[in-house]
Each structure stands twice: as structure tokens, then as C-alpha cells.
Amino acid sequence: MPRITTIALDADDTLWQNEQFFRLTEQRFADLLRDHTDAPDLNDRLITATARNLQFYGFGAKSFTLSMLETALEITEHRVPGTVIAEILAAGRELLDYPLETLPYVDAALEHLQHKYRLILITKGDLLDQERKLAASGLAEYFAAVEVVSDKTEPVYRRIFERHTEGAEHTIMAGNSLKSDILPALAAGAFAAYVPHDLTWSYEHAEEPQGRSRYVRIAHLGELQSAIDRFESQS
Numbered sequence: 001m002p003r004i005t006t007i008a009l010d011a012d013d014t015l016w017q018n019e020q021f022f023r024l025t026e027q028r029f030a031d032l033l034r035d036h037t038d039a040p041d042l043n044d045r046l047i048t049a050t051a052r053n054l055q056f057y058g059f060g061a062k063s064f065t066l067s068m069l070e071t072a073l074e075i076t077e078h079r080v081p082g083t084v085i086a087e088i089l090a091a092g093r094e095l096l097d098y099p100l101e102t103l104p105y106v107d108a109a110l111e112h113l114q115h116k117y118r119l120i121l122i123t124k125g126d127l128l129d130q131e132r133k134l135a136a137s138g139l140a141e142y143f144a145a146v147e148v149v150s151d152k153t154e155p156v157y158r159r160i161f162e163r164h165t166e167g168a169e170h171t172i173m174a175g176n177s178l179k180s181d182i183l184p185a186l187a188a189g190a191f192a193a194y195v196p197h198d199l200t201w202s203y204e205h206a207e208e209p210q211g212r213s214r215y216v217r218i219a220h221l222g223e224l225q226s227a228i229d230r231f232e233s234q235s
Contacts, residue, residue, distance in 0.1 A: 004191060004228050006165040007113055010175030011123035011130065014221075015106050016137055019199040021098045022064060028091050029068050032084050037075050046071045051203050058150050060126035065092025096129055100136040103197075105222035110142045113225065120145040120164050122173070124152055124180065152180040157188035172231070174224055177204035186214060193218050193227050 012018035030042050039045065050067040057063035068088050072080045113119060121143045123130050130148045134140050145164045149156050161168040168189035175181025176197040183206055185192045191214040209215050213234065216227045 002169045003232060004117070004170055004172050006118040006120060006161075006171040007224070007228075008120050008122050008160070008165075008171055008173040008185070008190070009221075010173075010177065010181045011121055011133065012125065013103075013176045013197040013200065014174065014181070014195055015102060015139060016133065017101045017103065019197065019201060021095055022061075022201070023199060025064070025068075025091050025095055029072075029088060032087050032091075033072060033075065033080070036080055036084065039075050042071075042075060045075055047202065049074075054151075054203075058126070059124050060129055061092060061095035062126050062129070064095065065089065068092065096132070100133055102137055102139070103220070105220040106139070109221040109224060110139060114142050118144050118165070120147065120160070122147045122149065122152065122157075122160060124149050152177075152184055154184045154187040157185050157190065161188060161190065172224075172228060174218075174221065176200055178206040178208060179204045182206075182215070183209065186212060190214070191228075191231055192216075193224055195219075195221060195224075 009015065026043060026046060029046065033042060046067060049071045050064055053063060053067050057066055065088070069085065072084065072088060110119065119142050121134070125148065127148050134146065147160050157173070158168065161171055165171045172191035172193055173181055173185035174193040174195055176195050177200065178194060182192045182194050186209065194208065194217045196217070208217070214231070216230070218224060218227050
């Protein structure tokens with residue numbers, strides 16, 4: 001196995017909490033509409049709208065807010081009161097202002113890894129929001145490069161690896177999404193470390209790869225160094 005020289009890391013729910021705030025906002029959305037609809041599938045309708053709108057608005061809080069507004073209008077046949085619309089907009093703004101909380105082991109892991117590897121951040125979502133979160137996290141100094149992309153696909157990873165690394169075969173991608181962080185990075189030729197999070201949006205679910213020599217599942221980022229060591233010890 002070639003020596004790994006670069007570690008690429010996802011941000012949301014890999015370095016810091018994110019999905020939990022979307023879940024809270026989703027519940028607030030349901031509470032706001034409780035007196036205006038008896039639809040039993042309100043949350044499902046919202047999730048469907050959010051996934052459908054990714055091609056137009058991308059990922060992140062602003063996209064989610066527009067999807068909440070769209071769902072509220074559709075499910076009430078445009079009879080939702082203006083006061084509720086205003087509350088939904090306020091909920092969307094609060095999504096952009098929740099206190100940032102790094103996940104366990106992250107700070108210590110990055111402090112250790114920065115001395116042995118080039119660290120790059122690869123995250124998708126709204127540029128301003130991701131820049132805000134990175135600044136608030138206090139982790140920006142660890143990264144030699146930051147890439148905020150509209151989506152994570154094999155071609156996107158290939159371009160980033162060509163730009164910032166010695167090659168995909170010398171790079172490991174670590175993140176909590178099998179669909180976005182693991183499978184396309186493996187397809188691009190990199191190593192991949194899956195770091196599950198208790199809350200992961202259903203859109204990001206995928207089958208876990210089995211029997212792949214460049215893939216590993218770890219409990220937290222504190223185990224990433226050991227995983228790299230195991231990869232490099234393979235003949």
C-alpha cells in the first residue's frame with residue numbers, strides 16, 4: 001500500500017454537530033403547521049421537497065428553508081397564514097445561528113494529525129454558512145486547503161485530489177456519509193474512513209462497502225491514525 005500523505009475531512013457531523021439542528025427545525029415546522037393541516041405525512045413531504053430541490057438550491061439551511069416554505073404552501077393549498085410564513089423564515093435564520101459544537105475527539109485528533117499529514121476540508125453546502133461554521137469552530141488553522149462544493153461526486157473528488165494532494169492513492173477521505181464521503185472517494189481511487197454519526201439525513205444513506213481493501217469503519221476521529229497505520233502496514 002502507498003504511503004498516505006493527505007487526509008481529507010468532511011465537516012458537518014464529522015467535525016461538528018449539524019443534523020441535530022435540522023431535526024429541531026423540522027419539529028418546529030411541524031408544530032407551526034399543526035393548526036393548519038391534519039396531513040399525517042408532513043415530515044415526509046418536507047423531506048421529499050428538500051431532496052427534490054437539491055438540484056435547484058443545493059445543500060444547506062437556505063435550501064431547507066425554501067423547502068419548508070414550499071411544503072407549507074402546498075400542504076395547506078396556499079392558505080397558510082402570513083404569520084406562520086414569518087415563523088418559518090425565522091426558524092430558517094436560526095439554523096444559520098446555532099452555536100457550533102465540535103464532536104468528541106476532533107480537536108485532539110486534528111492537533112495530532114496536522115504534524116504528519118496535509119489536512120484538507122471538503123464540505124458541501126452554502127458557502128457563507130460553511131465559512132461561518134469553520135471560523136466559529138476554531139479549526140481553520142489545521143487545514144491547508146478548504147473546498148466548499150455543490151455536491152460530492154467522483155469527478156469532484158478527482159479534481160480536488162489532483163489540485164491539493166500527491167494523488168488519490170496517497171489520500172484518505174473521512175466522513176459520516178457513505179453516499180457523499182465514502183463511496184465517491186473510493187471510486188476516485190482514495191482510501192476512505194467511515195465515521196458514523198447518530199443522526200444522518202436519510203438522503204446520505206447507502207450500502208456500506210464490504211471487502212474493500214481501502215475502506216475502514218471507525219468509531220470516531222481519534223481512531224483515524226490507527227486506521228491509517230493499518231492501511232500502510234498491508235503488503
